[in-house]
Amino acid sequence: MSAIPNPVSYTDFYRQSIEDPEAFWGAQAKLIDWHTPPQQILDVSKPPFTRWFVGGTTNLCHNAVDRHLATRAEQAALIAVSTETGSEKTYTYAQLHQQVQCAAAVLTALGVTRGDRVLIYMPMMAQAVFAMLACARIGAIHCVVFGGFASVSLASRIEDAQPKVIISADAGSRGTRVIPYKPLLDEAIRLSAHKPSAVVLHDRGLAPMELVAGRDHLASALEARHRDTPAPCVWLEATEPSYVLYTSGTTGKPKGVQRDTGGYAVALAASMKHIYDCRPGETMFTTSDIGWVVGHSYIVYAPLLTGATTLVYEGLPTQGLDGKPNGAIWWSLIEKYKATIAFSAPTAIRVLKKQDPALLKKHDLSSLRTLFLAGEPLDEPTGRWISEGLGVPVIDNYWQTETGWPIISMVNGVERKPSKFGSPGLSVYGYKVKILHEITGEELTEPNQKGVVAIEGPTPPGFMQTVWHDDARFVNTYWSSIPGQQVYSTFDWGIRDAEGYFYILGRTDDVINVAGHRLGTREIEESISGHAGVAEVAVVGVADSVKGQVAMAFAIPKDSAIVNDPEAAKALEAELMRRVSEQLGALARPAQVRFVAALPKTRSGKLLRRAIQAVCEHRDPGDLTTIEDPTALQTIQQMVGT
Numbered sequence: 001m002s003a004i005p006n007p008v009s010y011t012d013f014y015r016q017s018i019e020d021p022e023a024f025w026g027a028q029a030k031l032i033d034w035h036t037p038p039q040q041i042l043d044v045s046k047p048p049f050t051r052w053f054v055g056g057t058t059n060l061c062h063n064a065v066d067r068h069l070a071t072r073a074e075q076a077a078l079i080a081v082s083t084e085t086g087s088e089k090t091y092t093y094a095q096l097h098q099q100v101q102c103a104a105a106v107l108t109a110l111g112v113t114r115g116d117r118v119l120i121y122m123p124m125m126a127q128a129v130f131a132m133l134a135c136a137r138i139g140a141i142h143c144v145v146f147g148g149f150a151s152v153s154l155a156s157r158i159e160d161a162q163p164k165v166i167i168s169a170d171a172g173s174r175g176t177r178v179i180p181y182k183p184l185l186d187e188a189i190r191l192s193a194h195k196p197s198a199v200v201l202h203d204r205g206l207a208p209m210e211l212v213a214g215r216d217h218l219a220s221a222l223e224a225r226h227r228d229t230p231a232p233c234v235w236l237e238a239t240e241p242s243y244v245l246y247t248s249g250t251t252g253k254p255k256g257v258q259r260d261t262g263g264y265a266v267a268l269a270a271s272m273k274h275i276y277d278c279r280p281g282e283t284m285f286t287t288s289d290i291g292w293v294v295g296h297s298y299i300v301y302a303p304l305l306t307g308a309t310t311l312v313y314e315g316l317p318t319q320g321l322d323g324k325p326n327g328a329i330w331w332s333l334i335e336k337y338k339a340t341i342a343f344s345a346p347t348a349i350r351v352l353k354k355q356d357p358a359l360l361k362k363h364d365l366s367s368l369r370t371l372f373l374a375g376e377p378l379d380e381p382t383g384r385w386i387s388e389g390l391g392v393p394v395i396d397n398y399w400q401t402e403t404g405w406p407i408i409s410m411v412n413g414v415e416r417k418p419s420k421f422g423s424p425g426l427s428v429y430g431y432k433v434k435i436l437h438e439i440t441g442e443e444l445t446e447p448n449q450k451g452v453v454a455i456e457g458p459t460p461p462g463f464m465q466t467v468w469h470d471d472a473r474f475v476n477t478y479w480s481s482i483p484g485q486q487v488y489s490t491f492d493w494g495i496r497d498a499e500g501y502f503y504i505l506g507r508t509d510d511v512i513n514v515a516g517h518r519l520g521t522r523e524i525e526e527s528i529s530g531h532a533g534v535a536e537v538a539v540v541g542v543a544d545s546v547k548g549q550v551a552m553a554f555a556i557p558k559d560s561a562i563v564n565d566p567e568a569a570k571a572l573e574a575e576l577m578r579r580v581s582e583q584l585g586a587l588a589r590p591a592q593v594r595f596v597a598a599l600p601k602t603r604s605g606k607l608l609r610r611a612i613q614a615v616c617e618h619r620d621p622g623d624l625t626t627i628e629d630p631t632a633l634q635t636i637q638q639m640v641g642t
């Protein structure tokens with residue numbers, strides 16, 4: 001493995017990652033411990049499949065936990081804060097090691113071995129993280145399903161992943177409303193053709209549980225038996241799967257994203273250095289959920305791989321440890337635990353935007369260096385509001401469950417460059433990001449041309465290996481949509497400016513064709529949400545016999561009274577239409593702007609435009625397994641008269 005010469009600029013750093021990926025990633029691989037060093041850095045013998053660090057053996061749990069015991073045993077590794085249960089607990093690396101080893105011994109005792117799947121259906125409690133690390137320790141493949149998903153969604157994932165064991169809890173809680181998980185899980189197992197051989201249940205005393213004899217076990221009883229049973233790390237091939245995680249399902253049936261072991265560890269460790277700039281011993285606060293990819297990467301693995309402290313938070317962004325409303329809870333935790341890096345989602349910031357801005361100034365945030373946001377387009381007003389309010393730079397991150405870590409970002413750990421509002425930044429090292437013409441597949445090399453954001457292989461470490469047990473779906477879904485070449489499509493629109501900054505313009509199926517003109521829904525949404533009276537908006541294209549399609553907007557007004565005040569609604573609608581006409585032209589003007597109290601979103605906070613469009617066209621909204629609030633969609637359905 002040759003060393004990388006000290007890069008003089010991000011441009012050089014990037015170029016090296018593309019021109020000599022073996023040297024580049026061979027050097028990054030030194031950021032983690034290997035039991036056997038890799039024999040071959042990159043194997044591209046079977047495109048589009050990419051294998052990294054072939055012949056190397058390692059273990060994610062060793063790198064996240066055991067490796068730090070020599071130097072950081074007494075340092076905080078994990079701080080679990082729940083405003084749902086009013087609890088706060090710190091685990092040092094030594095304590096984390098003990099907990100994970102015990103959880104691993106329990107799984108082994110239940111017959112789980114290397115390559116078996118373990119499904120984790122849990123709230124954001126420390127034991128969920130222990131369970132993930134325990135799987136990694138013994139080479140079991142974890143499959144985390146967002147806690148509280150309905151039985152049908154859970155059942156389809158059980159059926160697909162075929163777990164030997166399921167780990168769950170008595171209940172989750174949201175806004176202090178208890179959601180019993182056990183009945184949901186029992187129903188899901190009943191619906192699934194595959195049955196787990198054992199279910200392990202953590203009991204927080206939130207909801208009663210009926211145990212199924214011979215199948216269900218209380219975690220506390222098993223742990224008591226295995227407190228001192230050793231469970232050493234199993235050395236895995238770098239290319240062995242570490243987990244399967246399903247995508248959000250914003251555009252249809254979720255895909256089981258399969259990730260490797262060695263490539264993932266290297267990609268995350270490198271990203272903490274170059275992108276997140278989070279150092280050993282510092283605290284990172286990622287507000288996501290372990291049910292999502294951001295949670296896998298930046299709540300669990302990356303901070304621990306780095307020897308940092310991870311803050312694991314259960315609860316709403318607007319509630320205090322006493323269960324009472326507190327719109328400054330996150331900032332108070334940053335102050336208390338001196339977090340240096342925070343990572344959240346635009347959807348959460350939009351929730352906070354409805355709160356008193358003075359709350360952003362209430363706490364001493366001098367430890368905080370950067371706030372990262374990912375998951376959805378970050379509109380400029382929201383980005384500015386939070387950045388100015390907190391007094392720290394905000395970095396938009398563009399990535400997907402499939403990639404595991406950012407595709408487009410500022411890479412300030414390598415070279416500090418100015419961000420541009422509305423742009424997540426530059427192509428991240430290792431990614432050959434291209435803008436392609438959607439029909440001809442031709443690369444659009446001139447600045448500011450709009451096309452499909454695509455990634456040319458070989459894909460970097462950490463990128464998905466395949467769709468779980470479905471190589472054909474991997475190739476057909478992701479690598480076959482651009483004519484004449486095998487490139488990975490993100491299914492997002494974007495442009496790149498003259499300085500290489502990318503702008504994401506929405507999903508490729510979120511385009512409206514009005515009288516032969518193609519318009520991105522995001523542009524219309526940004527125009528409307530830029531109005532001071534609008535908190536949030538969704539724009540969809542609806543079939544129209546004359547124009548082909550027209551834009552329909554559904555907006556949440558800042559003043560909620562407008563929803564039930566036809567006159568005020570009419571006035572605001574007219575104002576918004578005028579605004580869009582002025583900013584984007586008459587073609588983009590929505591046919592209607594309707595005002596609603598809530599918008600249908602996935603559990604991860606992404607707008608379900610696909611479902612809104614379907615009900616506007618009086619069609620079946622299709623797969624709604626990941627919807628957060630079905631009543632928001634029903635309201636729209638009633639409005640448009642289905």
Ligand code: ATP
Nearest residue numbers: 247248249250251375376377397398399400401504
């Ligand atoms: P599915 O693929 O099942 O429909 P999904 O695409 O919502 O679900 P995720 O992998 O969670 O599942 O989301 C990735 C998508 O989120 C991206 O393809 C993009 O559309 C959007 N996205 C993520 N981050 C950003 C960002 N910073 N700016 C704009 N869009 C983003």
Ligand code: MG
Nearest residue numbers: 247248251400
């Ligand atoms: Mg997707």
